[in-house]
Amino acid sequence: MRDGKMLDPVCGMIVDVAEQRERGLTIERSDREYAFCGGGCLETFAKDPKRYIPAVERWLATGASDPPRM
Numbered sequence: 001m002r003d004g005k006m007l008d009p010v011c012g013m014i015v016d017v018a019e020q021r022e023r024g025l026t027i028e029r030s031d032r033e034y035a036f037c038g039g040g041c042l043e044t045f046a047k048d049p050k051r052y053i054p055a056v057e058r059w060l061a062t063g064a065s066d067p068p069r070m
């Protein structure tokens with residue numbers, strides 16, 4: 001998670017985790033919380049998480065546009 005933002009790996013949007021959590025649009029898996037822009041993306045992810053998790057991993061590893069968290 002970067003500065004409270006997370007990649008919605010289904011459509012590629014960057015979403016605010018806390019905001020989406022309030023709306024019930026996050027999924028917690030192992031030590032990570034995935035967030036989605038809408039119910040459609042959440043359902044798509046839930047059906048086949050393995051297909052989308054690598055996109056999140058990649059974004060977390062290389063999405064260097066955000067400043068480091070203080």
Ligand SMILES: [Zn+2]
Nearest residue numbers: 008011037041
């Ligand atoms: Zn989406």
